[in-house]
Amino acid sequence: xxxxxxxxxxxxxxxxxxxxxxxxxxxxxxxxxxxxxxxxxxxxxxxxxxxxxxxxxxxxxxxxxxxxxxxxxxxxxxxxxxxxxxxxxxxxxxxxxxxxxxxxxxxxxxxxxxxxxxxxxxxxxxxxxxxxxxxxxxxxxxxxxxxxxxxxxx
Numbered sequence: 486x487x488x489x490x491x492x493x494x495x496x497x498x499x500x501x502x503x504x505x506x507x508x509x510x511x512x513x514x515x516x517x518x519x520x521x522x523x524x525x526x527x528x529x530x531x532x533x534x535x536x537x538x539x540x541x542x543x544x545x546x547x548x549x550x551x552x553x554x555x556x557x558x559x560x561x562x563x564x565x566x567x568x569x570x571x572x573x574x575x576x577x578x579x580x581x582x583x584x585x586x587x588x589x590x591x592x593x594x595x596x597x598x599x600x601x602x603x604x605x606x607x608x609x610x611x612x613x614x615x616x617x618x619x620x621x622x623x624x625x626x627x628x629x630x631x632x633x634x635x636x637x638x639x
Contacts, residue, residue: 487636491607495539500546503607506635507550514633515555523603523631525596526552526559529618530589532569543607547635551605563595563625564618581613589618591625602627610638 494502514520528544536542545561552559568588591597604619609632619630 491636494543494546495607498540500541500543503543503546503635504550504553507547507552507605508554509550510547510633510635511551511554514551520555520557522601523555523557524600525563525627526555526557526603526605527563527622528559528561529604529606529614530561530564530566532566532588534569544605547607547633548605551603551633557603560596562592563597564621565590565592581611585614585617587617589621591621595625597622597625597627599626599628601629601631603631603633605633607635608638609634609636 490502490506493499494506511520526548528542528548531539531542531544542561545559548559548561551557566588567590602622604615604622606615609615615632615634619632622630
């Protein structure tokens with residue numbers, strides 16, 4: 486079921502699925518009081534060519550839903566994907582890391598100073614994308630980075 490929802494979200498122009506999943510996930514985090522652990526939600530960015538092709542960032546839709554449920558600000562402009570990267574599908578963990586290690590940067594004057602950031606993505610496979618993006622957030626001055634994803638690939 487989750488795989489079907491993710492395919493609809495990413496490939497069949499249904500961004501509302503990401504927002505709804507974020508709302509559900511956010512309510513679950515609130516139940517265990519994790520809504521007080523973060524100051525800012527940041528989605529993993531898409532490169533502008535992929536964003537133009539898809540029309541939206543599925544991780545940003547997830548962040549939007551989380552934001553509504555947790556009552557925490559979200560900002561999709563903080564982290565920037567500076568380069569397109571080849572698809573991660575069928576790459577080893579080492580290849581995935583090499584593919585994304587230098588593709589993120591932080592927008593100048595981003596509101597990161599001392600913020601506890603919740604970095605969100607749709608799917609975690611090896612963690613290479615989240616690690617690369619998270620390292621840039623830490624270098625940008627945030628206090629901490631935690632992650633949330635809709636699903637983990639097997």
